[in-house]
Amino acid sequence: xxxxxxxxxxxxxxxxxxxxxxxxxxxxxxxxxxxxxxxxxxxxxxxxxxxxxxxxxxxxxxxxxxxxxxxxxxxxxxxxxxxxxxxxxxxxxxxxxxxxxxxxxxxxxxxxxxxxxxxxxxxxxxxxxxxxxxxxxxxxxxxxxxxxxxxxxxxxxxxxxxxxxxxxxxxxxxxxxxxxxxxxxxxxxxxxxxxxxxxxxxxxxxxxxxxxxxxxxxxxxxxxxxxxxxxxxxxxxxxxxxxxxxxxxxxxxxxxxxxxxxxxxxxxxxxxxxxxxxxxxxxxxxxxxxxxxxxxxxxxxxxxxxxxxxxxxxxxxxxxxxxxxxxxxxxxxxxxxxxxxxxxxxxxxxxxxxxxxxxxxxxxxxxxxxxxxxxxxxxxxxxxxxxxxxxxxxxxxxxxxxxxxxxxxxxxxxxxxxxxxxxxxxxxxxxxxxxxxxxxxxxxxxxxxxxxxxxxxxxxxxxxxxxxxxxxxxxxxxxxxxxxxxxxxxxxxxxxxxxxxxxxxxxxxxxxxxxxxxxxxxxxxxxxxxxxxxxxxxxxxxxxxxxxxxxxxxxxxxxxxxxxxxxxxxxxxxxxxxxxxxxxxxxxxxxxxxxxxxxxxxxxxxxxxxxxxxxxx
Ligand code: F6R
Numbered sequence: 001x002x003x004x005x006x007x008x009x010x011x012x013x014x015x016x017x018x019x020x021x022x023x024x025x026x027x028x029x030x031x032x033x034x035x036x037x038x039x040x041x042x043x044x045x046x047x048x049x050x051x052x053x054x055x056x057x058x059x060x061x062x063x064x065x066x067x068x069x070x071x072x073x074x075x076x077x078x079x080x081x082x083x084x085x086x087x088x089x090x091x092x093x094x095x096x097x098x099x100x101x102x103x104x105x106x107x108x109x110x111x112x113x114x115x116x117x118x119x120x121x122x123x124x125x126x127x128x129x130x131x132x133x134x135x136x137x138x139x140x141x142x143x144x145x146x147x148x149x150x151x152x153x154x155x156x157x158x159x160x161x162x163x164x165x166x167x168x169x170x171x172x173x174x175x176x177x178x179x180x181x182x183x184x185x186x187x188x189x190x191x192x193x194x195x196x197x198x199x200x201x202x203x204x205x206x207x208x209x210x211x212x213x214x215x216x217x218x219x220x221x222x223x224x225x226x227x228x229x230x231x232x233x234x235x236x237x238x239x240x241x242x243x244x245x246x247x248x249x250x251x252x253x254x255x256x257x258x259x260x261x262x263x264x265x266x267x268x269x270x271x272x273x274x275x276x277x278x279x280x281x282x283x284x285x286x287x288x289x290x291x292x293x294x295x296x297x298x299x300x301x302x303x304x305x306x307x308x309x310x311x312x313x314x315x316x317x318x319x320x321x322x323x324x325x326x327x328x329x330x331x332x333x334x335x336x337x338x339x340x341x342x343x344x345x346x347x348x349x350x351x352x353x354x355x356x357x358x359x360x361x362x363x364x365x366x367x368x369x370x371x372x373x374x375x376x377x378x379x380x381x382x383x384x385x386x387x388x389x390x391x392x393x394x395x396x397x398x399x400x401x402x403x404x405x406x407x408x409x410x411x412x413x414x415x416x417x418x419x420x421x422x423x424x425x426x427x428x429x430x431x432x433x434x435x436x437x438x439x440x441x442x443x444x445x446x447x448x449x450x451x452x453x454x455x456x457x458x459x460x461x462x463x464x465x466x467x468x469x470x471x472x473x474x475x476x477x478x479x480x481x482x483x484x485x486x487x488x489x490x491x492x493x494x495x496x497x498x499x500x501x502x503x504x505x506x507x508x509x510x511x512x513x514x515x516x517x518x519x520x521x522x523x524x525x526x527x528x529x530x531x532x533x534x535x536x537x538x539x540x541x542x543x544x545x546x547x548x549x550x551x552x553x554x555x556x557x558x559x560x561x562x563x564x565x566x567x568x569x570x571x572x573x574x575x576x577x578x579x580x581x582x583x584x585x586x587x588x589x590x591x592x593x594x595x596x597x598x599x600x601x602x603x604x605x606x607x608x609x610x611x612x613x614x615x616x617x
Pocket of ligand 1: 306307308309310352353354355356357358361404405406407489490493614
């Protein structure tokens with residue numbers, strides 16, 4: 001995810017900016033850059049690759065003597081969203097006159113229209129980014145007052161931003177602003193540091209001001225004057241950071257996995273941003289590059305993926321078949337190329353991969369392309385190999401996932417598959433009214449996930465039942481069957497408890513022989529078709545002495561009344577529309593796995609034998 005640092009004060013700005021960027025490296029990025037003032041003129045360096053490569057270049061190209069007097073600057077690590085990771089797309093971006101520099105986190109949704117408007121006025125763009133559009137817009141509106149120009153520009157943009165702006169004409173001033181993208185200002189002795197992440201600030205000062213949405217600040221050495229975008233002063237309290245820098249990287253959470261679990265509402269908002277059409281009651285998936293006629297011609301979809309991404313695909317199959325009536329096959333990517341799959345000109349192969357680098361999924365993409373099929377990607381990492389080789393698809397925009405166990409990528413994959421099902425469905429059998437209902441479900445998802453996260457303490461207590469066991473089962477039916485598989489995968493990879501994910505009906509065809517008092521069963525009885533049968537399956541487990549943790553929907557009194565007397569624990573999910581239930585369910589299971597692993601003292605972010613990206617067959 002992109003990171004911002006800005007500095008104004010009496011010390012060596014370049015050193016502080018580079019250190020700040022290094023502190024944010026854990027977030028993941030693909031390019032980095034910085035801009036500062038030298039003798040009243042902007043100087044900048046930016047390139048793809050690591051912060052160290054940027055530092056090496058800065059120190060090579062700017063001698064100590066050259067760097068003297070550089071006491072103000074802005075810097076950025078970019079995680080590509082609009083445009084590939086290239087030197088030109090890296091931040092900072094400049095205005096047309098090359099006198100104002102900007103770094104930006106977030107997404108400017110109406111950038112295409114603004115860019116066209118500026119091009120008509122003679123602006124030439126050097127990058128493919130939405131951020132450069134904002135830099136040039138600020139320049140176009142600038143009449144000597146930086147704060148005024150930035151406010152005027154931000155009032156024209158739709159989307160999210162955290163920005164820091166530097167202007168040759170004001171060598172003592174940075175302007176910072178935010179909407180939907182975090183930004184804080186650290187106030188030190190005679191110096192100020194702007195950052196998108198407390199990790200970049202804590203080694204300099206613990207006194208910080210968190211900007212609110214639509215705040216804009218004039219930041220000078222040791223001071224910050226904060227207003228709203230209409231120039232009305234606002235009061236923001238100074239908070240005291242008591243994290244060390246390690247904790248700051250994790251946003252105060254004990255592990256990246258927990259941070260990423262809690263980031264899910266925001267990750268999903270980013271995944272949904274700009275993708276819901278309230279006029280046609282459908283979704284907007286421009287990255288697929290398919291016209292409604294191309295969509296209508298698709299007769300079969302093959303979803304290929306591995307691990308957690310395969311489980312998301314299995315949920316997606318339910319969505320697409322139900323909403324669009326198109327047959328969907330899910331395929332373990334490692335098998336795909338070896339079994340010589342039958343593919344036709346009316347098939348769509350969608351490769352789902354968080355990293356976009358998984359060797360088996362990539363091989364499946366190449367095999368499908370070789371067979372002349374339409375192939376698209378669903379990746380989180382922009383410009384990853386699968387994203388490049390498919391050339392079209394749906395980015396998740398979940399932000400980088402650092403914890404090895406995938407969490408927010410899964411929920412965003414399911415969200416994106418829901419959007420795809422909605423798009424395909426509206427092109428076929430869904431009415432406007434049905435479309436409107438599904439759009440409303442998509443919009444409600446982030447808040448429903450936020451409500452599910454409030455169960456954290458309750459789930460932590462329930463995890464004690466699991467933490468001491470050696471083996472356990474996760475069972476589900478219908479759309480919750482893949483969720484049971486995902487819950488079992490999560491707990492085994494981070495807690496090393498042997499867990500089997502099973503279809504609840506399959507249990508009695510063999511594995512039920514293993515059930516006994518020492519083998520708990522996590523049973524997904526939330527409100528989806530098939531839940532009544534789950535109650536019988538739970539009774540079968542209880543009859544063999546297995547303790548049961550049931551996941552149920554709030555307000556489903558019939559199920560709750562049948563289960564309360566017989567199960568050991570109940571996790572009650574917020575009441576939600578059908579298509580949201582698998583997402584809420586998986587969030588509860590992520591927390592369950594996390595707390596079981598924590599109670600067992602496991603190295604949660606880096607489980608043994610696992611890598612974040614599996615680039616071997
Ligand atoms: C489990 C997990 C893995 C990945 C799998 C595919 O938590 O993260 O099962 O889902 O290795 O990775 P991607 O999605 O990057 O292709």
